[in-house]
Amino acid sequence: MKNFELKFNAKAIHAGSKPCPATGAHIGPIYRSSTFVMDNVEQAIRISQGEEEGYSYGRFGNPTETELEEKMAALENGENALATASGMAAITTTLMTFLKNGDHLIAGDIIYGCTYGLIRDILTKYGIEVTFVDTSDLENIKKAIQPNTKVIYIETPCNPVLRIADIGGAAEIAHNNGASLIVDSTFATPFLQNPLDLGADVVVHSATKYLGGHGDIVGGIIVSSKEIISKIRDPHLQFFGGIISPGDAFLIIRGLKTLGIRMKAHCESAQAVAEYLEEHPMVEKVYYPGLPSHPQHELAKKQMRGFGGMMSFDVKGGFEGGKTVMNNVKLISLATSLGCIDSLIQHSPSMSHFTMSKEERGKVGIMEGQVRLSVGIEEAENIIEDLENALEEVKKLGV
Ligand SMILES: Cc1ncc(COP(=O)(O)O)c(C=O)c1O
The missing domain is CATH 3.90.1150.10 (Aspartate Aminotransferase, domain 1)
Incomplete structure (x- = not known):
């Protein structure tokens, strides 16, 4: 049989989704369970030490969340993804993974208001230096680079005035200076742009918007390499706790199909x-x-x-x-x-x-x-x- 590459809609419908293994139900169930039963203590030890794949506790992962993550990783051409309670949880958890006291962050001067507030008021409280620049001009990003710059954060198109930043150009500046590029691609969705293909290290979305699409959930998604996602998941998301609920994950899965x-x-x-x-x-x-x-x-x-x-x-x-x-x-x-x-x-x-x-x-x-x-x-x-x-x-x- 000849292999063929899935187009966008085929991927959106099929990636990560399969019939229920227990009943054959066409649409996989919503796994509403806060904990998972172990065969024995030996298995609990293997799972907690990462020697065996499996679920142990809802805050550490859930099969419905995995279905959503596999679908989004496929749509963004990333190795892995992580679903969160909101777009803000995705942004906060990612930035807190990449930054520590003494680091410098360059961010767009026009971005979603709560992201702006998080960076201006909260991150600076933890000793992170911040420079806001007009990221639609790469020269502004270059000029703002410091020896301690660890992250360039852009939103493109940006909220609310739809300014566009050059993702490939910003990635090059970041990588030439030992920094990482994080892109909020909420306005574009993976249907219109794939920041990872253009060189970004991480893409974040408010799934509340187009991904869910029907105004009935609040959620977020982070997509990146396996290594980066595993760092954001464990320990940051596990400790901060901003996980998605299985019911909301299910509605985003359904939204993504269309x-x-x-x-x-x-x-x-x-x-x-x-x-x-x-x-x-x-x-x-x-x-x-x-x-x-x-x-x-x-x-x-x-x-x-x-x-x-x-x-x-x-x-x-x-x-x-x-x-x-x-x-x-x-x-x-x-x-x-x-x-x-x-x-x-x-x-x-x-x-x-x-x-x-x-x-x-x-x-x-x-x-x-x-x-x-x-x-x-x-x-x-x-x-x-x-x-x-x-x-x-x-x-x-x-x-
Ligand atoms: C571009 C952008 N990013 C992030 C967010 C935050 O997402 P949420 O409301 O799901 O936390 C929003 C919300 O409007 C947004 O417009």
């Missing part, structure tokens, strides 16, 4: 919505990497296989203009989070980026009225009709 077809629909609708908004007289600026006006459009074309479902835009009239749009959409829900099958709109300064001060946001260009839109998989015409009605209300402000 990730490819969902992402195609997100990308198609988002492109149409971004082009519509860019032409609208009440819209000042649209931030979407699929638009030729985006400053890193060419880089996005090179390192991504599509531009995703996320965008931000500034409405004429500043805060009043943005607020009027968000308060007048009907199909689109005013809610933080993103990557759901339904469209979500939010006010970035008060929702995803409340942890940054007004001054910090102003410095990096997160405008006070800025609107972030997570384009769902509804038909683009309907999303545009909803926005059209809301933008009509902005016209009435006379701005």
